[in-house]
Amino acid sequence: MKRFALNSATTRRWPLPDLVAGCVDAGVDNVGLWREDLSGFGVEAAAALVRDAGLTVTSLCRGGFFDAPGWFDENRRAIDEAAGVGAPVLVLVSGGLPAGSRDLDAARAHVGEAIGALVPHALAAGVRLAVEPLHPMFCSDRCVVASLGQALDLAEPYPPEAVGVVVDTYHLWWDGQVWAQIARAGRAERIACFQVADWVTPLPAGVLLGRGLPGAGCVELRRFREAVDAAGYTGPIEVEVFAEEVWSRPGRVVLDEAIAGYREHVA
Amino acid sequence: MKRFALNSATTRRWPLPDLVAGCVDAGVDNVGLWREDLSGFGVEAAAALVRDAGLTVTSLCRGGFFDAPGWFDENRRAIDEAAGVGAPVLVLVSGGLPAGSRDLDAARAHVGEAIGALVPHALAAGVRLAVEPLHPMFCSDRCVVASLGQALDLAEPYPPEAVGVVVDTYHLWWDGQVWAQIARAGRAERIACFQVADWVTPLPAGVLLGRGLPGAGCVELRRFREAVDAAGYTGPIEVEVFAEEVWSRPGRVVLDEAIAGYREHVA
Numbered sequence: 331m332k333r334f335a336l337n338s339a340t341t342r343r344w345p346l347p348d349l350v351a352g353c354v355d356a357g358v359d360n361v362g363l364w365r366e367d368l369s370g371f372g373v374e375a376a377a378a379l380v381r382d383a384g385l386t387v388t389s390l391c392r393g394g395f396f397d398a399p400g401w402f403d404e405n406r407r408a409i410d411e412a413a414g415v416g417a418p419v420l421v422l423v424s425g426g427l428p429a430g431s432r433d434l435d436a437a438r439a440h441v442g443e444a445i446g447a448l449v450p451h452a453l454a455a456g457v458r459l460a461v462e463p464l465h466p467m468f469c470s471d472r473c474v475v476a477s478l479g480q481a482l483d484l485a486e487p488y489p490p491e492a493v494g495v496v497v498d499t500y501h502l503w504w505d506g507q508v509w510a511q512i513a514r515a516g517r518a519e520r521i522a523c524f525q526v527a528d529w530v531t532p533l534p535a536g537v538l539l540g541r542g543l544p545g546a547g548c549v550e551l552r553r554f555r556e557a558v559d560a561a562g563y564t565g566p567i568e569v570e571v572f573a574e575e576v577w578s579r580p581g582r583v584v585l586d587e588a589i590a591g592y593r594e595h596v597a
Numbered sequence: 598m599k600r601f602a603l604n605s606a607t608t609r610r611w612p613l614p615d616l617v618a619g620c621v622d623a624g625v626d627n628v629g630l631w632r633e634d635l636s637g638f639g640v641e642a643a644a645a646l647v648r649d650a651g652l653t654v655t656s657l658c659r660g661g662f663f664d665a666p667g668w669f670d671e672n673r674r675a676i677d678e679a680a681g682v683g684a685p686v687l688v689l690v691s692g693g694l695p696a697g698s699r700d701l702d703a704a705r706a707h708v709g710e711a712i713g714a715l716v717p718h719a720l721a722a723g724v725r726l727a728v729e730p731l732h733p734m735f736c737s738d739r740c741v742v743a744s745l746g747q748a749l750d751l752a753e754p755y756p757p758e759a760v761g762v763v764v765d766t767y768h769l770w771w772d773g774q775v776w777a778q779i780a781r782a783g784r785a786e787r788i789a790c791f792q793v794a795d796w797v798t799p800l801p802a803g804v805l806l807g808r809g810l811p812g813a814g815c816v817e818l819r820r821f822r823e824a825v826d827a828a829g830y831t832g833p834i835e836v837e838v839f840a841e842e843v844w845s846r847p848g849r850v851v852l853d854e855a856i857a858g859y860r861e862h863v864a
Contacts, residue, residue, distance in 0.1 A: 431815070433817070434771070434817070465733065466733050466771040467734040467804070470796055470798055470814075470815050471799075476771045476772070476773070477772075477773065480773050503701070504701070504733040504736035505744075506705070506743070531737055531738045532738075532802065532803045532804075533734065533800070533802070533804050535801055535802040536799045537734070537799075537804060547737075548694050548698070548699050549699065
């Protein structure tokens with residue numbers, strides 16, 4: 331359980347103080363947070379709440395969306411919030427194609443430039459940027475970075491302490507090249523974050539909220555954990571699930587199921 | 598318009614005789630058919646109907662689903678139907694993971710073996726098998742072959758006249774490696790079928806029926822056509838769209854829109 335982390339997206343309707351108390355009660359040491367968790371609360375107050383409970387913040391979700399106006403200032407704020415809440419990693423979801431555009435190459439090139447523009451501020455703040463490849467079904471409207479290989483290509487020009495990648499089982503499980511790319515990520519010391527969710531069908535409309543807790547689907551979760559371990563990653567393992575069916579249940583019930591699924595299918 | 602083909606899935610509720618008459622009236626020379634088109638009609642009667650109208654059958658959809666019991670006999674029947682209706686190509690959609698399985702490598706290996714088992718019958722029948730990679734969002738329940746590179750790897754052990762691949766813009770547009778893989782497919786003389794549909798969001802529940810006619814979405818369709826051309830492909834270009842919104846309209850209206858979209862965005 332030392333590496334287990336609850337990503338707060340999994341228990342989205344659990345208020346932060348309840349989530350913190352629930353984690354302490356369940357023996358969970360690590361939490362991944364979202365900027366939304368902080369916005370109603372204040373970064374310093376959230377940081378104090380989590381720290382005083384003895385919890386470690388593993389990551390903050392999220393920056394990115396480089397197709398949106400004002401992305402540069404917004405991402406600098408996100409970096410500051412990560413530093414403020416004690417998160418060593420800021421997850422970046424790149425954003426999709428600009429409205430009306432079909433130029434995927436240009437969108438991907440822009441992501442590379444945007445990351446570069448943020449590196450100095452990230453280094454100064456002591457926050458590592460983590461480029462997250464999303465499942466290709468999100469390529470047009472959410473994330474043009476659609477494979478781990480692409481994320482590594484984008485990270486490559488920058489120092490590993492400034493830019494890493496996210497390995498998320500939900501987004502990458504279908505990719506025949508993922509095992510080789512995890513090994514590559516390890517050699518390059520780029521694995522900044524490891525997130526676990528299971529793949530479940532049929533997908534709901536809009537496809538965002540169709541994930542399953544570990545064990546609910548068909549992903550070789552343990553193989554992923556062994557692969558990131560073999561690549562030298564020793565950090566936290568976040569369970570991060572987006573699903574209406576999961577959100578509709580009490581936070582503590584979901585946390586217990588996440589822990590059980592983690593023990594049986596990941597650890 | 599010489600290369601344009603209407604895939605009958607695009608006008609799914611248009612009965613075959615009406616589709617044939619509509620194509621003739623619109624100056625369309627080529628149709629891609631589905632086994633469902635033949636089943637209510639009889640293979641020979643369908644073949645005569647199409648041939649007597651002067652149309653060419655470009656492909657038959659589909660064989661595959663190698664995770665289903667009886668796949669071997671069913672695929673041999675599909676090959677016979679392709680030969681019977683004069684389709685030079687049988688499209689293969691591999692099927693997903695067996696129920697309860699997480700072993701994607703094993704499922705993919707089985708696809709390779711299944712293709713090999715069908716090659717002698719395909720060669721004897723003069724029908725080329727075309728391995729179709731589907732979008733990774735279909736990987737678990739419909740097609741474990743999730744990229745053009747994987748399809749080419751599966752085809753490689755067999756003669757190009759026996760086993761080719763399908764290049765379908767809807768399934769492949771997100772893949773940063775697709776241009777290199779199209780070139781590879783051309784060098785290996787593996788491009789057996791080229792299908793065009795556009796990517797539209799939000800995706801509907803189940804994600805099967807969310808495609809757009811050419812021009813409705815964000816795919817660089819003309820770049821794909823130029824890429825297969827540059828790879829030496831000179832065959833038909835099928836417009837194949839699955840969408841409730843498209844199916845709900847009269848076949849001839851949809852055909853005219855498909856032609857207009859093809860002219861503006863593909864040809």
